[in-house]
Amino acid sequence: MSDAAFLDRLAAIVGARGLVSDPADQRGYVTDWRDNYLGTALAVVRPGSTEEVAAVVRACADAGVAIVPQGGNTGLVGGGMPHETGREIVLSLQRMNRVLEVDPLGYSMTVEAGCVLRTIQETAAAHDRLFPLSLAAEGSCTIGGNLSTNAGGVQVLHYGNARALVLGLEVVLPSGEIWNGLRALKKDNTGYDLRDLYVGAEGTLGIVTRAVLRLWPAPRDRAVAWIAVASPAAAVELLSDAHAASEDNVTSCELMGRQGIDLVLRHIPGAADPLAGRHDWYVLMEWSSSRAPRPGANGSGLAPAMEAHLGAAMETGLVLDAAIASSDGQAKALWALRENHSEAQKREGPSIKHDISVAVSRLPAFIERGLAAMHETLPGCRPVPFGHVGDGNLHFNCQSPEGWDKPRFMAHAERISGAIYDLVVDAGGSISAEHGIGRLKIDELAHYRSRTELDVMRAIKRALDPANRMNPGKVVRV
Ligand SMILES: Cc1cc2nc3c(=O)[nH]c(=O)nc-3n(C[C@H](O)[C@H](O)[C@H](O)COP(=O)(O)OP(=O)(O)OC[C@H]3O[C@@H](n4cnc5c(N)ncnc54)[C@H](O)[C@@H]3O)c2cc1C
Structure with a gap:
């Protein structure tokens, strides 16, 4: 199928409103929050329903085109960014932004994947309920992105991360089939937990289109x-x-x-x-x-x-x-x-981020060793550690020495990150506590995770997405 015929088929599915053709308008979809990636997309598609998502996925399967799902594009590891090849489409869920049902009695809410997190919080509050996921990007990030990255935020300590806040999911599979797992069940031991498979998958196994979320009593x-x-x-x-x-x-x-x-x-x-x-x-x-x-x-x-x-x-x-x-x-x-x-770090200039976790009681010793390692690796650099101490999760970031530009600083990035990740692994921690792997940490994951774990991950990916069309080159290489 020619590119023109493929684009015509997409247009027939999503209509004019659902296609972003102007390169200037596409820019917000192909570059990330930190301007670390600038990809190219064959098309940016914004379906308006699950059926449209499924039809787009089938069109991509027929044309052999890969799909990069995207929500609010606030992810910090390049997971929602297309590569530079221009042979992928960005599938944005932003038009699918409706709250479908609120059940205050049963403490649940059903939403479309493109629903902005703040809208969900406000809707819950209007029903005297709480949806506790809370993070600085909440005015822009979407629940589909939150679930796909198993987002954390500032209340994980008490309520758990995104995985603990979801009851059911609807997912469009790489074949274009729709899996309806929109169950508001607190108990469901019926074999492998498919919901948990898609949470944190960063769009590499399918496209989350709807979710049933858990609610809590509103704080008083x-x-x-x-x-x-x-x-x-x-x-x-x-x-x-x-x-x-x-x-x-x-x-x-x-x-x-x-x-x-x-x-x-x-x-x-x-x-x-x-x-x-x-x-x-x-x-x-x-x-x-x-x-x-x-x-x-x-x-x-x-x-x-x-x-x-x-x-x-x-x-x-x-x-x-x-x-x-x-x-x-x-x-x-x-x-x-x-x-x-995060915003202040961005305005200050170049920085390197490490979203790490260790057991809470090991955090103080890790911080001491980590700060020393940063100073030793690049004298003059400015460590900026902050984060969720109650989860053992720190943004163990490093700002460039005063006055340095990005290329000069980034030449040291690998050595600094390597020193920090070695300490993290030594402390039995994780190199990505809440932001995921995306493109940014794909090599680190391959380096720091055991062969057995990587083999299981690859086996899952190959089984569910045999043509490697769903967000390829993210999380694990197959
Ligand atoms: C200022 C700032 C502060 C932040 N603070 C935190 C924090 O405290 N805790 C935290 O966990 N994160 C934080 N983040 C990271 C980011 O906000 C979260 O990861 C957020 O959950 C991403 O949601 P999104 O809709 O923007 O997803 P995107 O950036 O659009 O996508 C993220 C990943 O999910 C995939 N994806 C998106 N939607 C879908 C879907 N519907 N189906 C399948 N795959 C999909 C994408 O392909 C990509 O791999 C922060 C980001 C910023 C900019």
């Missing part, structure tokens, strides 16, 4: 604190004690180094340091509960309990200083300091 009480701690070890100990002190209501615990705070203060208008003194390490901790504080009962809410916990921790020296938000606005401002780390 919340306490947010900005805490200066002496060290990462103090942060881990503080969190460990907080679980019981909060009656198991710690929903977020984020660690940040001073370097990252300085970047946020420099680049994000309106950002302000909540504490008077400068400290090396900070924790942002949130407790929340669906139980409202009892009116009039002195000390019955989370904020007084948090205050007592932090007060006690100050006396033992774990906490150096702290501020508890006294309004939603203040809580938002504290969260903005954490959420703007």
